[in-house]
Amino acid sequence: MDLNAYSKTILIAPLNWGLGHATRCIPIIKALQDNNYIPIIASDGIALELLRKEFPYLQFLELPSYQIEYAKNGKNFKWKLFKSCPKMIQAIYNEKKMVKEWIKKYEIDGIISDNRLGVFSKKIPSVFMTHQLNVMTGNTTWLTSKMHQNIIKKYTTCWVPDFSTKPNLTGALGHLEKTNLDIKYIGPLSRLHKKQTEIKYDLMIILSGPEPQRGILEEKLKIEILRYSGKTIFIKGVVEKNQIKEQIGDVTYYNFMNTRQLEQAFNESDKVLCRSGYTTVMDLAKLDKKAFFIPTPGQYEQEYLAKKYKGEGLVPYAEQDNFKIENLLEIENFKGLPQIDAVLNWESLFQVFEKK
Incomplete structure (x- = not known):
């Protein structure tokens, strides 16, 4: 590592929808540090709190909440989500404005957005990470998938945490028959490691x-x-x-x-x-x-x-x-999921932030 090299600052922003988006960003944050980048973490709610506990020494910024709530009855899930769309759209609009200000204030050189739709800039390399190239919503899957793909299109590239070929973990969620999107299959992400321990x-x-x-x-x-x-x-x-x-x-x-x-x-x-x-x-x-x-x-x-x-x-x-x-x-x-031990080439992935 060149100790005199300029360390670029990367804004990494996971969606606060449960803990999954935040936890799968943990190996990315560690890899950024290992490769001489400075991560700034932005989110809200329990996702932000979890990452604060994992990285107490890093800088954190709070984004507006999408106010996502599930219905008590699963059959009403789509209707509940539809009703919350105005609040979600307002939150996305607000986070766009905030990110624009943060890029100047914190001299941010790149963005990694894990499903945060307003965390994006045309001025710096912006990566969108998702395992849902197709967004399944029953009989409206065609529409929600098309809308999601149009959002992905504006980003520099899209990282999918899966394998490009079969066997893979996402199936139709993370694979398209035809696409013009710039997609990189980076392999499954996990912050955890297998150890030989006594079963308690x-x-x-x-x-x-x-x-x-x-x-x-x-x-x-x-x-x-x-x-x-x-x-x-x-x-x-x-x-x-x-x-x-x-x-x-x-x-x-x-x-x-x-x-x-x-x-x-x-x-x-x-x-x-x-x-x-x-x-x-x-x-x-x-x-x-x-x-x-x-x-x-x-x-x-x-x-x-x-x-x-x-x-x-x-x-x-x-x-x-x-x-x-x-x-x-x-x-x-049942056989259990196939064990994966993918080695991610972080240096190659992070080249997106080195392009002029």
């Missing part, structure tokens, strides 16, 4: 995603777990100022965990019960863990992935309302 827990439950569905599933599983005979670690996915640990019978509850603790917990667990969110999928593949999925009701992306993996004989799933703890016995009949 028969089951790990890890929750994520926006309210109220995260809380609804937590309450359901607290009841279901009473009929489970093994040792369980239960991570609620609620980021708060202080970590809280609670032991009730054979279940150890945590409100949240940092990366090091979560990595240890995953490695010490035999099986995992979780949402079928894509960041969790990448973690499971990296750690070679068998799992059972409960997709978020009404979220087409998670429902698509759960059906895809079950159809391929990899991971079983159940709808949230129908899940019973006995369903976990099905795990033994």
